Amino acid sequence: xxxxxxxxxxxxxxxxxxxxxxxxxxxxxxxxxxxxxxxxxxxxxxxxxxxxxxxxxxxxxxxxxxxxxxxxxxxxxxxxxxxxxxxxxxxxxxxxxxxxxxxxxxxxx
Amino acid sequence: xxxxxxxxxxxxxxxxxxxxxxxxxxxxxxxxxxxxxxxxxxxxxxxxxxxxxxxxxxxxxxxxxxxxxxxxxxxxxxxxxxxxxxxxxxxxxxxxxxxxxxxxxxxxxxxxxxxxxxxxxxxxxxxxxxxxxxxxxxxxxxxxxxxxxxxxxxxxxxxxxxxxxxxxxxxxxxxxxxxxxxxxxxxxxxxxxxxxxxxxxxxxxxxxxxxxxxxxxxxxxxxxxxxxxxxxxxxxxxxxxxxxxxxxxxxxxxxxxxxxxxxxxxxxxxxxxxxxxxxxxxxxxxxxxxxxxxxxxxxxxxxxxxxxxxxxxxxxxxxxxxxxxxxxxxxxxxxxxxxxxxxxxxxxxxxxxxxxxxxxxxxxxxxxxxxxxxxxxxxxxxxxxxxxxxxxxxxxxxxxxxxxxxxxxxxxxxxxxxxxxxxxxxxxxxxxxxxxxxxxxxxxxxxxxxxxxxxxxxxxxxxxxxxxxxxxxxxxxxxxxxxxxxxxxxxxxxxxxxxxxxxxxxxxxxxxxxxxxxxxxxxxxxxxxxxxxxxxxxxxxxxxxxxxxxxxxxxxxxxxxxxxxxxxxxxxxxxxxxxxxxxxxxxxxxx
Amino acid sequence: xxxxxxxxxxxxxxxxxxxxxxxxxxxxxxxxxxxxxxxxxxxxxxxxxxxxxxxxxxxxxxxxxxxxxxxxxxxxxxxxxxxxxxxxxxxxxxxxxxxxxxxxxxxxxxxxxxxxxxxxxxxxxxxxxxxxxxxxxxxxxxxxxxxxxxxxxxxxxxxxxxxxxxxxxxxxxxxxxxxxxxxxxxxxxxxxxxxxxxxxxxxxxxxxxxxxxxxxxxxxxxxxxxxxxxxxxxxxxxxxx
Numbered sequence: 011x012x013x014x015x016x017x018x019x020x021x022x023x024x025x026x027x028x029x030x031x032x033x034x035x036x037x038x039x040x041x042x043x044x045x046x047x048x049x050x051x052x053x054x055x056x057x058x059x060x061x062x063x064x065x066x067x068x069x070x071x072x073x074x075x076x077x078x079x080x081x082x083x084x085x086x087x088x089x090x091x092x093x094x095x096x097x098x099x100x101x102x103x104x105x106x107x108x109x110x111x112x113x114x115x116x117x118x119x
Numbered sequence: 120x121x122x123x124x125x126x127x128x129x130x131x132x133x134x135x136x137x138x139x140x141x142x143x144x145x146x147x148x149x150x151x152x153x154x155x156x157x158x159x160x161x162x163x164x165x166x167x168x169x170x171x172x173x174x175x176x177x178x179x180x181x182x183x184x185x186x187x188x189x190x191x192x193x194x195x196x197x198x199x200x201x202x203x204x205x206x207x208x209x210x211x212x213x214x215x216x217x218x219x220x221x222x223x224x225x226x227x228x229x230x231x232x233x234x235x236x237x238x239x240x241x242x243x244x245x246x247x248x249x250x251x252x253x254x255x256x257x258x259x260x261x262x263x264x265x266x267x268x269x270x271x272x273x274x275x276x277x278x279x280x281x282x283x284x285x286x287x288x289x290x291x292x293x294x295x296x297x298x299x300x301x302x303x304x305x306x307x308x309x310x311x312x313x314x315x316x317x318x319x320x321x322x323x324x325x326x327x328x329x330x331x332x333x334x335x336x337x338x339x340x341x342x343x344x345x346x347x348x349x350x351x352x353x354x355x356x357x358x359x360x361x362x363x364x365x366x367x368x369x370x371x372x373x374x375x376x377x378x379x380x381x382x383x384x385x386x387x388x389x390x391x392x393x394x395x396x397x398x399x400x401x402x403x404x405x406x407x408x409x410x411x412x413x414x415x416x417x418x419x420x421x422x423x424x425x426x427x428x429x430x431x432x433x434x435x436x437x438x439x440x441x442x443x444x445x446x447x448x449x450x451x452x453x454x455x456x457x458x459x460x461x462x463x464x465x466x467x468x469x470x471x472x473x474x475x476x477x478x479x480x481x482x483x484x485x486x487x488x489x490x491x492x493x494x495x496x497x498x499x500x501x502x503x504x505x506x507x508x509x510x511x512x513x514x515x516x517x518x519x520x521x522x523x524x525x526x527x528x529x530x531x532x533x534x535x536x537x538x539x540x541x542x543x544x545x546x547x548x549x550x551x552x553x554x555x556x557x558x559x560x561x562x563x564x565x566x567x568x569x570x571x572x573x574x575x576x577x578x579x580x581x582x583x584x585x586x587x588x589x590x591x592x593x594x595x596x597x598x599x600x601x602x603x604x605x606x607x608x609x610x611x612x613x614x615x616x617x618x619x620x621x622x623x624x625x626x627x628x629x630x631x632x633x634x635x636x637x638x639x640x641x642x643x644x645x646x647x648x649x650x651x652x653x654x655x656x657x658x659x660x661x662x663x664x665x666x667x668x669x670x671x672x673x674x675x676x677x678x679x680x681x682x683x684x685x686x687x688x689x690x691x692x693x694x695x696x697x698x699x700x701x702x703x704x705x706x707x708x709x710x
Numbered sequence: 711x712x713x714x715x716x717x718x719x720x721x722x723x724x725x726x727x728x729x730x731x732x733x734x735x736x737x738x739x740x741x742x743x744x745x746x747x748x749x750x751x752x753x754x755x756x757x758x759x760x761x762x763x764x765x766x767x768x769x770x771x772x773x774x775x776x777x778x779x780x781x782x783x784x785x786x787x788x789x790x791x792x793x794x795x796x797x798x799x800x801x802x803x804x805x806x807x808x809x810x811x812x813x814x815x816x817x818x819x820x821x822x823x824x825x826x827x828x829x830x831x832x833x834x835x836x837x838x839x840x841x842x843x844x845x846x847x848x849x850x851x852x853x854x855x856x857x858x859x860x861x862x863x864x865x866x867x868x869x870x871x872x873x874x875x876x877x878x879x880x881x882x883x884x885x886x887x888x889x890x891x892x893x894x895x896x897x898x899x900x901x902x903x904x905x906x907x908x909x910x911x912x913x914x915x916x917x918x919x920x921x922x923x924x925x926x927x928x929x930x931x932x933x934x935x936x937x938x939x940x941x942x943x944x945x946x947x948x949x950x951x
Contacts, residue, residue, distance in 0.1 A: 013711065013712060013713065014712065014713075014835065014836035014837055015712060015713055015716045015756065015836075015837075016832075016834060016835045016836070017831055017832075017834040017835075017837075018819050018820065018831055018832045018834070019713075019716060019720070020753070020757070021325075021819045021831060022815075022816055022819060023720045023723065023724070023753070024321075025812060025815035025816060025819065026724050026727075026812060027723060027724060027727045027746075027750075028318055028811075028815070029808045029809070029811045029812040029815070030724065030727040030728055030731055030808070031314070031727070031731070032315075032807070032808045032811055033731055033804055033805060033807075033808035034730065034731030034732075035311050036803075036804035036807060036808065037731065037732075037801050037804045037805075038731070040736065041303065041307060042736060042778060042781050042782055042785065043731075043736060043739060044307055044311070045310075045778065045781075046730050046731075046739060046740065046743050046778060047730070047731055048310050048311060048314050049743065049747075049770075049774060049778075050727050050730060050731070050743070050746065051311075051314035051315070051317075051318065052314055052317060053746070053747070053750045053770075054318065055314070055317040055318045055320070055321045056321075056750070056762075056766075057750060057753055057754075057757075058318070058321035058322065058324075058325060059321050059324060060753075060754060060757045060759050060762060061325075061757060062321070062324055062325040062328070063757075063759075063853075064757045064758060064759070064837050064838075064853075065834050065837050065838070066325060066328050066828075067328050067828050067829075068328060068851075068852065068853060069327075069328045069329040069334055069338070072328070072329045072330070072331060072334055074851075074852025074853060074855070074856055074863065074867075075852070075853070075856045075860075075863050075864065075867060076272070076324070076329070076330050077324060078759060078761075078762060078856065078860070078863075078864065079272060079864070079867055079868075079872055079875075080271075080272050080275075080320075080321075080324065080330065081759075081762055082762070082765060082864065083272055083275075083276050083872075083875060083879060084275075084317060085765055085766065085769050085770070086769075086879045086882065086883065087275075087276065087279045087879075087882065088769075088770070088774060089769055089773055089774055089883075090279075090283060090882050090883055090885075090886035091279070091283060091310055091886075092773075092774045092777050092778065093777060093886050093887065093890045094283050094286055094287055094306065094886050094889060094890050094893075095306055095310065095781075096777050096778070096780065096781040096890070096894070097287070097889065097890035097891070097892075097893035097894040098286065098287075098290055098299070098302050098303045098306050098893055099303065099781055099785065100781065100784055100785065100893070100894045101290055101293070101299045101302070101303075101893050101894065102299045102300065102303045103784070103785045104896070105296050105299055106296075109785045111303070111304070111307060114300040114303065114304075132874070139881055143884075146888065210874075211871065211872075211873060211874050212870065212871040214871065214872065214874055214875065215874055247892040247895075250888050250889060250891075250892040251892075253885075253888060254885055254888070254889055257881055257884075257885045258885075260881065261878070261881070261882075264874070264878060272872065272875055273872075273874065273875050273878070276875050276878050276879060276882065277878060279882065280878055280881060280882040280885065283882065283885065283886055283889075284885050284889065287885075287886075287889030287890070287892070287893060288889075290893055291889075291892065291893070302893075322818075325831065326822070326825065327825065328828070338825055339825060341825050349821075349823070350823050351814065351817050351818035351821050351822075352818035352819065352821070352822045352823070352831075353818075353823075354818070355814055355815060355818045
């Protein structure tokens with residue numbers, strides 16, 4: 011009797027959230043909202059990494075928990091990225107009084 | 120293996136470690152002793168300090184290079200090219216490489232860093248001087264690690280460290296609105312593309328079960344299938360990875376950030392993005408495409424039947440990207456009036472040319488030769504771009520703008536530097552006998568020489584590249600026209616700051632020197648490109664992993680050193696002496 | 711049973727992700743995002759990576775979501791963006807791109823061609839068995855050991871194989887901290903003690919200290935303390951109002 015969750019379920023869940031994040035990046039104009047959508051995409055990748063780690067065939071000579079390590083470092087990067095992003099958004103907000111990417115107009119293009 | 124040897128792993132990272140610590144010291148100096156000093160003075164002091172750090176790192180890197188090619192006291196270039204393939208280490212269980220390509224490219228990155236620091240010192244554009252210089256040093260560290268990365272985790276982490284630093288540096292000119300906008304646009308495009316890149320990496324990890332480049336290559340070649348036909352997961356993974364890489368090198372569908380960021384960021388940061396980050400990202404791209412994913416390049420394995428060549432693989436995608444990139448970049452540059460914006464489009468176009476070289480390396484049997492040509496082009500392009508952007512810094516200091524028309528009359532006021540700028544522009548066009556010409560020549564030659572199947576595919580790309588070089592002449596010549604034919608309106612530019620002068624002169628020397636005498640550099644690059652792309656054959660310094668091989672290697676190495684010394688002694692005795700022609704063993708196995 | 715649990719969690723995860731992306735009110739979006747992070751942590755638990763779930767909660771909910779909240783509050787942009795609105799037809803291309811991407815990904819997952827004798831992704835119905843290691847039992851494989859004591863495995867990996875990435879991550883966080891503070895600092899850090907080239911940057915704006923630390927400023931008028939307190943309160947931006 012096999013009642014476990016198939017690997018493809020996790021992968022499809024990750025893909026779905028990834029595409030929702032992509033939708034958010036494309037639809038939203040507010041920089042903070044875009045940042046949130048990016049976080050969703052990074053989380054989707056992390057689910058993939060952990061699922062592949064748990065279900066996949068480990069390669070000899072490769073670390074035992076590479077997928078987990080990747081996810082940990084992605085979490086680190088995401089934290090740094092959000093800090094930098096908020097810093098930049100605040101900087102721009104002071105100049106334009108807006109957080110919408112469309113409102114910034116000092117450069118042609 | 121003995122523990123002593125294991126501990127040596129950290130010595131390979133000496134340049135990186137030193138630069139990291141030096142960045143911290145710069146930051147401490149800014150917040151400690153220099154707290155209440157005016158920003159202009161802090162800029163000078165901290166600039167000198169960073170420059171000293173870069174020079175020391177250059178020295179350490181040179182020592183590392185000497186170590187890695189085992190040249191104790193021999194002349195630099197000729198034996199270097201012959202012996203480079205010897206030292207080919209894999210550090211820290213395969214996360215980093217230490218070979219001649221990393222040692223040499225480290226030197227290039229640090230030399231560019233020193234030039235960028237010189238440009239930054241020419242005028243004071245930010246209040247956050249300490250933060251600026253430490254970020255500059257740390258992004259250089261990230262670039263050096265990125266060049267050495269042999270494994271997807273390290274590669275992604277260093278890529279992010281580099282770009283996060285660059286986002287912040289682009290926005291540090293707080294007195295200007297456009298700087299903030301440049302930083303935010305760069306950030307938004309960049310982090311979206313790296314999220315896509317990461318998802319692609321996660322799929323590759325799932326497909327192959329490993330994150331080392333060599334492991335991925337081995338796993339993919341196990342499948343026995345080539346190309347991406349009916350391999351939807353692989354194709355998706357490749358396309359996502361390509362988005363991330365295409366963003367970093369500013370290839371066309373993902374280039375929208377480049378013109379805005381180049382124009383809005385302060386000139387030294389623009390130079391750093393255009394030169395340093397492009398070199399590092401291109402090396403990472405070549406490693407991923409040519410080292411990890413060669414099985415997906417086309418429908419047939421390299422060197423086999425030509426009829427399968429038309430089946431889809433990443434060669435087709437990259438060829439289209441390359442064609443579109445160079446054409447779009449050049450034609451868009453024609454319309455620009457802003458000097459930095461023009462250079463942004465020209466940098467996009469150069470990414471297109473270099474992709475031709477990457478393709479040549481993918482189809483060619485001698486992939487080390489073709490990849491070496493790309494590296495040669497990258498080095499020449501990096502120096503030329505920094506030199507050109509030093510001019511932008513000069514204008515920004517005196518006029519606060521960077522329109523091409525601001526250069527009017529420069530040929531009269533500063534004739535020497537104007538001639539240097541002419542040479543740089545001609546090198547960027549690809550005029551013989553300058554470095555840019557030989558860069559294009561080697562790359563396009565490799566594309567044409569890459570066997571029958573390669574020639575058929577790449578012929579039209581080379582034609583397009585030549586046509587585009589002609590187009591590019593028109594906008595580069597506009598700069599020359601402004602300098603020599605137009606009278607200066609308003610106040611002419613004041614004499615350039617010494618940092619700017621040095622940057623322009625050094626880059627001109629590189630462009631002219633490697634134009635008149637390209638062999639040493641191109642030979643070095645060719646011989647170092649192969650170990651860069653064949654990580655499977657590295658010597659690991661890890662514990663007892665490959666003890667036998669390591670012993671062999673050490674024996675070889677000591678014999679080699681003895682030989683070299685022997686020959687040197689003979690050479691000192693009699694000048695007529697053949698160079699030590701002893702090509703490396705083991706690591707030259709071209710697939 | 712566990713499949714039903716996964717179904718519930720996944721549905722909630724997708725709904726909260728959609729909520730984050732589509733909510734017009736940014737505070738609502740951030741709250742949805744917190745819920746989404748939590749549900750992803752639940753997925754990690756389903757994948758037997760409790761350590762990662764704890765990391766997820768600590769870093770994402772504890773730090774990332776809070777920074778985002780700060781950002782929303784400081785930009786006073788609770789009502790969301792103006793340009794996101796508009797007719798739904800204008801969002802159709804983006805929705806088509808996202809749905810197309812989803813279709814390609816799902817097709818890729820279900821149609822994956824395994825390499826070298828591995829099972830296909832779609833054929834893996836259950837995870838490989840994890841053996842619980844015991845003191846006197848036989849040695850277990852690396853994954854089982856990691857599942858049983860993940861923090862230990864992570865620590866070992868971080869100090870052996872991934873020691874350089876570990877250090878680089880430290881550098882990344884330092885750089886991000888240093889740079890983000892420099893960026894988010896308001897220009898009034900440049901107090902009267904620093905002159906010279908800074909005058910054009912300040913543009914002649916006079917410093918208007920926020921009431922919160924005005925007393926402190928008055929008490930130490932020598933300037934450097936003012937710079938310090940402005941540094942300590944990067945959020946106290948008088949330009950905002």
